[in-house]
Amino acid sequence: MKAIELTAPSLTAFRQTELREPQVGPGEVLVRLRAATLNFIDLAVATGVYPVPTFPLIPVADGAGEVVALGDGVDNVARGDRVIPHFRPHWQGGLVTARNAAPMRGLTLPGSLAEYVAVPADSLVPVPAHLDFIQGAALPIAATTAWNAVRSAQVRPGSVVVLLGTGGVSIFALQFAKASGATVIIASSSDDKLERARQLGADHLINYRAAPAWDEEVLKLTGGQGADLVVETVGEVTFARSLNAAAMGGTVFTVGFVSGAAASVNLMPIIVKSLRVVGNNTGSVADLADAARAIAAHRIVPVIDRVFDIDDTRAAYAELNAGGRHFGKLAIAH
Ligand SMILES: NC(=O)c1ccc[n+]([C@@H]2O[C@H](COP(=O)([O-])OP(=O)(O)OC[C@H]3O[C@@H](n4cnc5c(N)ncnc54)[C@H](OP(=O)(O)O)[C@@H]3O)[C@@H](O)[C@H]2O)c1
Structure with missing residues (x-):
């Protein structure tokens, strides 16, 4: 699959690469990612402000896509469902703990700048019906x-x-x-x-x-x-x-x-x-699900300032790094 890797804590260390498509294990789902949005944490990772144990990594915590394969025992989603994979898949609800906060997509787990990601089925939240993938990808952190x-x-x-x-x-x-x-x-x-x-x-x-x-x-x-x-x-x-x-x-x-x-x-x-x-340290899968329900109920449309192509990932990060130019969210589509 196509992916972008960050090879070092540097805004110039993005590379396009081909990686093996991830395999789903029991209880997991394969998601074809379609969009990602940037948060300050992604910038902190790419500038070395937020220490990360190993490089290279597939960056960007937030994303959205479509379910394309199900692991054994998965019955809460179906192929074709539009979903938002939570960036902290082990934080189902309740308070943040050292254990549920540490595994994080875009840091220690594969992030959203790849064609596919395998994630636990119970870390998925449906994209609200009135939103597209880019708008859905704006929800997890912000x-x-x-x-x-x-x-x-x-x-x-x-x-x-x-x-x-x-x-x-x-x-x-x-x-x-x-x-x-x-x-x-x-x-x-x-x-x-x-x-x-x-x-x-x-x-x-x-x-x-x-x-x-x-x-x-x-x-x-x-x-x-x-x-x-x-x-x-x-x-x-x-x-x-x-x-x-x-x-x-x-x-x-x-x-x-x-x-x-x-x-x-x-x-x-x-x-x-x-x-x-x-x-507050972001929120759990349950918090994201509540936020998505509120967005659906009130027909809230996330404000996306600019959408970059995945080939322009470096420019997207540069835009966030410029500070204060955007209004709402910066997105990457693929
Ligand atoms: N702890 C958590 O749960 C959590 C979750 C999400 C984000 N965050 C953090 O929250 C912060 C904001 O995140 P974000 O994604 O919204 O960032 P963002 O999209 O980069 O927005 C930052 C905004 O801060 C404003 N700003 C800068 N200096 C300011 C000042 N002196 N007074 C008032 N506003 C000022 C600018 O607005 P104008 O351009 O309009 O001036 C800028 O657009 C980041 O530090 C991020 O890491 C924390």
């Missing part, structure tokens, strides 16, 4: 994380949600928050992107370049109350402001480190406002 954020804070009509930037997680969080009836305040470096966010339902727009004290803007917009949920995708440079922007009893859902992870923390806002600072 949509699941955004779904967990909105669910963690019990977002409902009247809730105020603050989103930082217009990357994959923030845009899914915008879509889930609006579907839940919340008021959404979103901050971006770009007025054009803010306009696109408005078209997706964002209620209040803040350009964080023009208004670096965006937390004070949030307080003004909410009559001094603050936000019930801040989805913290940026990390080091925003964390203190996220604590300031949160309402009494609010949730700062802490997932990202786009700007670095070494934030210094003033505990007083956490203590005085009884904040919930909730860490």
Whole structure:
């Protein structure tokens, strides 16, 4: 089968190759992959920021495709089903553990830049009927994380949600928050992107370049109350402001480190406002299934900024590495 391998932690170390088609074992399914989408973790692997034990590897955690063969004992899917293989196939549900988190597609298990992958049948989630393979491939990491954020804070009509930037997680969080009836305040470096966010339902727009004290803007917009949920995708440079922007009893859902992870923390806002600072490491197969059901129920269409051909994998990574050019997700089709 055709595949792309990453031979070293370098953005120039992609090579096209021919590999033996994987064989399915008992309980496994062979999936003909059709699409992949990039996440920050893929970039971290390809730049050496996230250490990986062995190279070469087939990169990219997220993907979607079609079932083409079934191993013994598989009865939950059929040939021809459109499926999303979860990137952590052993994390079925419940809390993350060292055991269920370690085996990860695109790191220690084959990722999505190959024609075929053999995965456990119980790690598959159906592609929502209204989505194509590329849109389906956007769900595992970004949509699941955004779904967990909105669910963690019990977002409902009247809730105020603050989103930082217009990357994959923030845009899914915008879509889930609006579907839940919340008021959404979103901050971006770009007025054009803010306009696109408005078209997706964002209620209040803040350009964080023009208004670096965006937390004070949030307080003004909410009559001094603050936000019930801040989805913290940026990390080091925003964390203190996220604590300031949160309402009494609010949730700062802490997932990202786009700007670095070494934030210094003033505990007083956490203590005085009884904040919930909730860490999250992606989500389980059950979380992805819930997110996909919510996407189906609300007819949410993932926002794909650009689709690269698999032969242009290097360009796709370069686009993500450029930082802040895309809106929503970057995809690779094959
Ligand atoms: N722990 C988890 O569960 C989990 C899961 C998924 C992702 N993540 C992490 O979450 C982060 C975001 O992921 P992603 O896939 O959404 O990334 P992404 O698509 O690359 O988006 C990053 C966005 O951050 C925004 N940004 C950068 N600096 C900012 C600042 N100072 N203030 C506000 N926004 C800023 C930019 O938005 P503009 O261009 O609009 O300015 C940029 O587009 C990454 O660190 C990723 O590793 C964690």
